[in-house]
Amino acid sequence: MDLTLTPEDRAFRDEVRAFLAENLTEEMREAGRLTCGPFAEFEYGQRWFETLAKRGWSAPAWPKEYGGPGWTAIQRYIFDVESAAASAPAFSIMGTRMVGPVVMKYGTDEQKQKYLPRILSGEDVWCQGYSEPGSGSDLASLKTRAVRDGDDYVINGSKIWTTFAHHANRMFCLVRTSNEGKPQEGISFVLIDDFDAPGITVEPIILMSGDHDVNQVFFEDVRVPVANRVGPENEGWTVAKYLLEFERGGDTYSPGLHAHIAHLKRVAAAERGDDGGRLIDDPGFRRRIADAECDIIALEHVEKQILCDLAAGRQPGPASSMMKVVGSETLQKAAGLTAEAVGYYAWPDQKPARHVGSNAPAVGPDHAMTALPSHLNHRAATIYGGSNEVQRNIMAKLVLGL
Known part of the structure; x- marks a missing residue:
């Protein structure tokens, strides 16, 4: 591991500082300073994300082949350090650092073409459908059910602690497609495209601080195309573990x-x-x-x-x-x-x-x-x-x- 700043890295740091000074509005900086949780007030975090997207910097870890800047590890770290020092508002990473890498690795060519550009631009806002009441740390015990009906899955169940579900238009979700074998063996990873679809209800959860960041999401006979499954049926646990490594370590x-x-x-x-x-x-x-x-x-x-x-x-x-x-x-x-x-x-x-x-x-x-x-x-x-x-x-x- 060699993270010594080279002349090129110092030049990059100066470029980042100049960009932050020019593009971070005082409102955005105030949103960053007033942040009390993982992410800033949604409006200002999203506005900053879209500003970065125009520069091609919205997904620092993405390779160039998928529209990322192709930065080195030290360049990404420099960007994080300078952004934090400038009070840049923290935006949701559900798209760029969680579902995006999953689609790159496990998605079909059609899924990559459909989802990755919209993640980069900020057109789509994603939320995560993992935890359920009674299935948090023991995620393999999840019960949200997806039953095959022709070319669709019909989903029934509930997800909880869903950050920014009230702002999202898409969700990546773990569902149970089989009860056979070990609990991990009957889970599939699906992408829910239309968060305004009939049968989806988002109920707010107000935190002790008074903030509304998380929600409970209910599914009642929600139809999702089988084509929206990422990876093979019943093998979503492997996909989920890959995503969690980015959530915890990316x-x-x-x-x-x-x-x-x-x-x-x-x-x-x-x-x-x-x-x-x-x-x-x-x-x-x-x-x-x-x-x-x-x-x-x-x-x-x-x-x-x-x-x-x-x-x-x-x-x-x-x-x-x-x-x-x-x-x-x-x-x-x-x-x-x-x-x-x-x-x-x-x-x-x-x-x-x-x-x-x-x-x-x-x-x-x-x-x-x-x-x-x-x-x-x-x-x-x-x-x-x-x-x-x-x-x-x-x-x-x-x-x-x-």
Whole structure:
């Protein structure tokens, strides 16, 4: 792994910085600063995605043959670092980093031609139909049923914790097409094209922070063409595992975490400790910041190795589980420290003031508005994408041979 910046890489970094300075509007930057969960307010994240698409940068990890920029691992990392530092709004990765790579690997030529260009442009907004009530970490126990009827599957069941389903027009979905053999052997991977189709109902789930990011989706006799299946029937588990490696390991935590720590230091410099001095000068609190920062540096090295593996055509494997565990737990640690630093100003419900362009007055300093909602939202980080308990089991089996 060689991630030393070459003159070409430094030139690329300057190009990215210039692009961000020219194209990131103040509204988009504000959306980035006000983000309390994995993604920014949808309108501004999508607007930024479309801006990147016009430049050909909406899917940094995609090869040129599918419309991507063909960047190296270090170029993708530079882009993530500079975007986080500039407060670029985080947009949904369901299309570019999840279903897109699956279609490239397992899709037919017709599916590639149909879906990949629309993912790149942002015309299609995807959501993920994996988890169900009672089938989260034990995903193989899913019960949403797809029964063959001529050239269609007829789908009945429910999916839950479906991020941005209220904005999406397409879903990639795991369905049960057989009850024979092991539970994993009867699952198929299908693409649902029309989210306004009869029989699909999206019900909101409001989080503790007051945000509406996730939903429950119900299917009642929804017809999906068999041609929309990716991979062979009853072999969707293999496709699903491939996608999960990208969900857990294809993204990077450390650029955003470095930005979070920088924000935490500014907050701690502005807030007061128990002795009346600056909180950042308190030895105990400063030590806890340093501890989180050490975790981020260690995580950064793992992420860079995974990026190099992906660039060489190798799947992340169990390393993606390691990155997911460390990244999510460090994210929780940093968010918790920020909420603690703000103190009692973290408690007021300030959701109206957290919208871009809002004229609702803030209670306390501006940096207090997002502290508690961010802390609450990130409590789910160790659950979504496969709970950390499951990730530790994967590492124990595949790395330690237990």
